[in-house]
Amino acid sequence: MIPIKSANEIQRMRAACAAAADVLHGVAALAVPGCTTQELNDAAGELIVRYRGKSPFLGYKGYPGNICVSVNEEVVHGIPGKRRVQYGDIVSLDVGIILDGYVGDNATTVAVGVVQPRTQELLRVTEKALSAGIAKARAGNRVGEISFAVQSVVEAHGFSVVREFVGHGVGRKMHEDPQIPNFGRASDGPKLKPGMTLAIEPMVNAGTFEVEILSDGWTVVTADGAPSAHFEHTVLVTDGEPEILTWPKKKP
Numbered sequence: 277m278i279p280i281k282s283a284n285e286i287q288r289m290r291a292a293c294a295a296a297a298d299v300l301h302g303v304a305a306l307a308v309p310g311c312t313t314q315e316l317n318d319a320a321g322e323l324i325v326r327y328r329g330k331s332p333f334l335g336y337k338g339y340p341g342n343i344c345v346s347v348n349e350e351v352v353h354g355i356p357g358k359r360r361v362q363y364g365d366i367v368s369l370d371v372g373i374i375l376d377g378y379v380g381d382n383a384t385t386v387a388v389g390v391v392q393p394r395t396q397e398l399l400r401v402t403e404k405a406l407s408a409g410i411a412k413a414r415a416g417n418r419v420g421e422i423s424f425a426v427q428s429v430v431e432a433h434g435f436s437v438v439r440e441f442v443g444h445g446v447g448r449k450m451h452e453d454p455q456i457p458n459f460g461r462a463s464d465g466p467k468l469k470p471g472m473t474l475a476i477e478p479m480v481n482a483g484t485f486e487v488e489i490l491s492d493g494w495t496v497v498t499a500d501g502a503p504s505a506h507f508e509h510t511v512l513v514t515d516g517e518p519e520i521l522t523w524p525k526k527k528p
Contacts, residue, residue: 278445278453280471286512288378289447289473292329293510293521296380299323300371301524303343307386309363313345317356320371329373332381332450339494344370344383351479351487351496351504352441363389366399368506372450379450381475382522383508394482395503398435402480402505405429409458409476413511413518419454419465426478427459436485437478438504441496446475446510468513473521477508 281289303320321342324331331342339353346354346368347361354368361367370383385399405426412421422443430437443456454466458478468474481487483502490497498504512519 278466278472279447280469281447281473282471285378285447286471288376289380289510289512290521292373292375292378293380293382294525295327295329295375296371296373296382296510297522297524299327299373300369300382300384303369303371304384304386307361307367307369307388309361309388311361313347313354313356313359313361316345316369317341317343324373327373327375329375332372332374332379336450344368346370346495346504346506348503349498349501351438351481351498352506353494353496355492355494361388364391366391366395366503366505368504370506370508377448379446379448380522381446381450381508381510383477383506385505385507397433398480398482398503398505401430401433401435402478403507405478405480406476406507406509409478410509410511410518410520413468413474413476413513415468415470415513415515417468418463419456419468420460421462422476423457423460423464424462430458430478430480436481436483438481438487439485440487441479443475443477443508445473447473470513470515472513474511474513475508476511477506479504479506
């Protein structure tokens, strides 16, 4: 059963998602050469507290971080720690917040300094694929239309879509129905209705789509060691154009 949000719930989602976007923006600015992934995690925790919110990740099935910080070949769920970010790295930041009982969820991958041209292309294409998927989050469309749009953009540029991890509904819980794969047929999946809130999140690899999980039980890496990018927005299905709830607000 896919939750349909009431007008009041949508307003709460807007607030939570705006906060999540602000936290992500703040942490992304701190991803510079020499910082540790733990420092990024701590900064996120401080920003979340300023909103009087909570991290939906911390303690989730035992996860130890406020956010997920994944570097280079790490796809998602990287555990913050002592690793220092280097010039030329890419850093994926997955940030969420629980505010007034609702979850905002978003992610971005940032280039630290100048990265290899193909890696820069990976980031550009993954963000482009996210935009293509969001454009299909319209009432009457099927979930598969989001999936197909994402996959089409990614594979047209010679990259690959991760199969084992997918997007999802989001609201009172971090993971709600429906699951939103980043691959598949346009005719697959349930029909979208106004009031659904979806976390659309392409995870795209420069090499093979195959991944492995490290011995920490969390960190997902590419099987061939190639870099990976991750972008995510929480989106509201409306009667018209989809509304990106985690679109960052312009700073004064």
